[in-house]
Amino acid sequence: MTFDALRSNKNAQIVLGLFFGIIFGFLLQKSGVTEYGVILGQLLLTDFTVVKVMLSAIIVGMIGVYAMKAxxxxxxxxxxxxxxxxxxxxLIFGAGFAILGYCPGTVAGAVGSGAVDALIGMIGIVIGAGVFARLYPRLNRTILNRGVFPAETIPELIGVRPMIVVAGVAVLIVGVLYLLNFAGL
Structure with a gap:
């Protein structure tokens, strides 16, 4: 099957989404970021596992997306x-994170590993999403479009090719990861 056929095949898209979602959940679980104690340690600045995982995901995703685009x-x-x-x-993300102690990705992974507190949080996420969807038309007319950014992407904003920004951010992320490991964090 060609890439064009995959892009236009809705069933293939669903299967691929499920496949990569399972891989993502497995990697979250394996890295330990679905554990409440690890997240709490990050918030207390005593455990930098979450930052390391997020920076690693950003660099892989950023390079992968722009390589596929190229x-x-x-x-x-x-x-x-x-x-x-x-x-x-x-505000919504911060309030949910402060109340629950999980972000949306880690709460789904924690539910998959059987954490009851995370299951209650998932119910809250579904209810919150429903409330937001109900309020969306009003929010969109009043608040959400205030202060529109002058460009859609950072490369567009600063007037450079995307791969230059990708390379620069990749170097910064590798540097931060090196410093975190060097400091033993």
Missing amino acids: AGLVNLHYKVGSIGATIIGG
């Missing part, structure tokens, strides 16, 4: 961001 395997679709949407999203 090879013509994917088309990227951007949504213009805004200060209003960023603030609302940050």
